[in-house]
Amino acid sequence: MRRASQRRSSRRRGVSGGHGVSLTSLMDILTCLLFFVLKSFVAGGEVTVPPPGLELPKSTAEQAMKSSLVIAIDREAILVGSERITTVREAMASDQMLIEPLAARLKAAREQMHEIAIMKGDTLEDHVVTIQGDEEIEFRVLQKVMYTLNDGGFQDIALAVIKKNA
Amino acid sequence: MAQRPRKRRSFRQLINCDLELRPLMNVFIVLIPMLLMSAVFMEIRVIEMTLPRAALAAEQKPQQPFDLALRIRPQAYVIEGDGATLAVIPRVETLSRGLPVAEAAAQISNILTAAVAAHPDNKEIRIVAEPGTHYREIVAVMDLARAAGLPQAALEGAESEGI
Numbered sequence: 009m010r011r012a013s014q015r016r017s018s019r020r021r022g023v024s025g026g027h028g029v030s031l032t033s034l035m036d037i038l039t040c041l042l043f044f045v046l047k048s049f050v051a052g053g054e055v056t057v058p059p060p061g062l063e064l065p066k067s068t069a070e071q072a073m074k075s076s077l078v079i080a081i082d083r084e085a086i087l088v089g090s091e092r093i094t095t096v097r098e099a100m101a102s103d104q105m106l107i108e109p110l111a112a113r114l115k116a117a118r119e120q121m122h123e124i125a126i127m128k129g130d131t132l133e134d135h136v137v138t139i140q141g142d143e144e145i146e147f148r149v150l151q152k153v154m155y156t157l158n159d160g161g162f163q164d165i166a167l168a169v170i171k172k173n174a
Numbered sequence: 175m176a177q178r179p180r181k182r183r184s185f186r187q188l189i190n191c192d193l194e195l196r197p198l199m200n201v202f203i204v205l206i207p208m209l210l211m212s213a214v215f216m217e218i219r220v221i222e223m224t225l226p227r228a229a230l231a232a233e234q235k236p237q238q239p240f241d242l243a244l245r246i247r248p249q250a251y252v253i254e255g256d257g258a259t260l261a262v263i264p265r266v267e268t269l270s271r272g273l274p275v276a277e278a279a280a281q282i283s284n285i286l287t288a289a290v291a292a293h294p295d296n297k298e299i300r301i302v303a304e305p306g307t308h309y310r311e312i313v314a315v316m317d318l319a320r321a322a323g324l325p326q327a328a329l330e331g332a333e334s335e336g337i
Contacts, residue, residue, distance in 0.1 A: 032193075032195070034199070035195055035199065035202075038206060039202075042205065042209070046209070058218075065309055065310040065313040066310075066313075068317045068321065069219040069317070069320070070219060071220050071221070072219065073220050136222075141309050143309055143310035143313075144308060144309070145308070146308060147303040147304065147306070147308075147329075148305035151329075154225060157225065158225045162225075163224055163225045164222070164224055164225075165222070165223045165224070166220035166221065166223070167223065168219075169221060169313060170218060171218070
């Protein structure tokens with residue numbers, strides 16, 4: 009009798025007993041998800057996204073990517089960062105091993121790095137260049153790009169690949 | 175009569191213990207899709223290489239303990255040690271989607287492992303590719319060499335000297 013009167017009185021006062029959605033379990037899921045996403049960002053190291061349409065080859069390499077100048081070679085063009093430098097067809101049309109537009113852009117990049125190094129008070133070390141090559145490109149293209157890099161004073165090269173699960 | 179006020183107090187406590195989670199929920203609902211959209215799910219790794227300096231390349235190359243080379247020829251993979259042919263593995267018949275198939279890969283791996291066992295000081299291999307060789311095949315061969323204990327791979331063109 010007493011319980012019934014309590015229920016009635018609570019209904020009269022508008023107190024919510026069970027009509028509200030319990031958000032606690034959903035909050036738990038969202039908190040876990042948030043931590044997981046944040047952890048993947050922290051553990052991911054240097055984050056880089058290949059240009060659209062470029063498929064990197066798969067490899068068992070384990071070395072993480074470092075911050076560096078990125079040269080992307082897709083099936084049509086050669087890019088430095090996101091800047092389109094020349095087309096693969098143009099680069100292959102020349103008999104020379106040196107790709108002139110790429111060499112000019114690399115020279116500018118090297119001068120810029122040199123200025124930054126002077127401003128920071130660092131010595132100019134060998135800078136790493138990361139090559140993001142499409143898996144379909146032929147070795148002749150890669151060879152010309154590597155020759156141009158070597159000519160421009162970039163000896164340390166990192167070939168970007170997608171980690172293959174063994 | 176003495177119990178009534180106590181019951182009322184507990185009733186009030188029930189009302190006050192509800193946490194207002196909706197604002198936090200709203201923040202999470204905005205934050206999680208934003209983070210997921212900017213997340214990169216492909217793990218990008220690198221294969222590091224060092225090119226010979228132009229001045230150094232023109233001069234004498236440093237002597238390696240054992241000159242191991244893997245030539246990717248149109249018809250076969252040729253493995254050479256100090257200029258002598260160690261093995262010839264057919265390529266075209268075994269090529270699947272531009273990659274060496276399991277048997278060819280196993281053969282290359284076995285020969286390279288044997289070469290490493292015979293010359294443990296050597297950690298280098300020259301990969302000599304034809305101009306038309308696909309990049310993914312070169313990477314696959316580099317993977318086999320690394321797995322066999324040769325982490326330092328140098329790329330060379332079959333026609334030209336140098337790189």
